[in-house]
Amino acid sequence: AQSVAQPExxxxxxxxxxxxxxxxxxxxxxxxxxxxxQYPNRGLQFLLKYITGDNLVKGxxxxxxxxxKSQTSFHLKKPSALVSDSALYFCAVRDRNKIxxxxxTRLHILP
Amino acid sequence: ExxxxxxxxxxxxxxxxxxxxxxxxxxxxxxxxxxxxxxxQGPQFIFQYYREEENGRGNFPxxxxxxxxxxxxxxxxxxxxxxDDSALYLCASSLGVxxxxxxxxxxxxxxxxxxx
Numbered sequence: 333a334q335s336v337a338q339p340e341x342x343x344x345x346x347x348x349x350x351x352x353x354x355x356x357x358x359x360x361x362x363x364x365x366x367x368x369x370q371y372p373n374r375g376l377q378f379l380l381k382y383i384t385g386d387n388l389v390k391g392x393x394x395x396x397x398x399x400x401k402s403q404t405s406f407h408l409k410k411p412s413a414l415v416s417d418s419a420l421y422f423c424a425v426r427d428r429n430k431i432x433x434x435x436x437t438r439l440h441i442l443p
Numbered sequence: 444e445x446x447x448x449x450x451x452x453x454x455x456x457x458x459x460x461x462x463x464x465x466x467x468x469x470x471x472x473x474x475x476x477x478x479x480x481x482x483x484q485g486p487q488f489i490f491q492y493y494r495e496e497e498n499g500r501g502n503f504p505x506x507x508x509x510x511x512x513x514x515x516x517x518x519x520x521x522x523x524x525x526x527d528d529s530a531l532y533l534c535a536s537s538l539g540v541x542x543x544x545x546x547x548x549x550x551x552x553x554x555x556x557x558x559x
Binding site: 377430 | 487493
């Protein structure tokens with residue numbers, strides 16, 4: 333069965349510093365991986381996806397993610413954090429017609 | 444292009460009651476998926492509808508049922524509500540169900556259901 337794990341419940345980063353939100357995956361076959369963000373009282377917003385090709389995937393709002401097959405990781409990154417990046421981030425994997433989400437990582441960007 | 448909308452925004456019910464949640468998919472999308480997001484958890488897949496037919500179901504009991512209409516809007520019905528049904532219910536729309544490619548699912552803002 334496909335699954336993703338987000339080992340950190342919360343990540344704190346100072347504004348302007350680089351940020352990383354970790355995700356590892358377990359899949360059979362080729363992984364289709366995603367990152368979504370959820371702001372308070374809002375639905376999920378799609379950030380980026382990896383299906384095939386370059387291991388560095390660029391997404392919305394300056395975010396990018398690095399696919400690492402040997403480490404089965406798909407970490408979300410941003411070179412310079414903004415206070416407005418504070419939100420709940422979900423790593424996810426596609427399993428046929430559904431998406432399986434991790435538990436989420438709350439990102440706090442400190443001014 | 445209109446996004447995914449859901450109604451109502453919030454709902455309070457008592458145990459044993461029935462509830463219907465509604466979703467309008469994004470313009471041009473023919474597939475709707477429903478997810479349950481309990482507090483502090485990631486969303487969990489309930490089921491998906493494609494062209495008015497159920498196209499996959501997660502690990503939810505039969506008292507969770509759904510419909511998709513010819514205009515591709517959808518309803519989620521939950522019978523015999525239990526306290527653990529309290530959650531944010533998210534609807535997502537997408538185009539097609541081609542397993543060999545992937546079209547992103549676009550999520551609505553959700554309906555917050557509280558069961559007392």
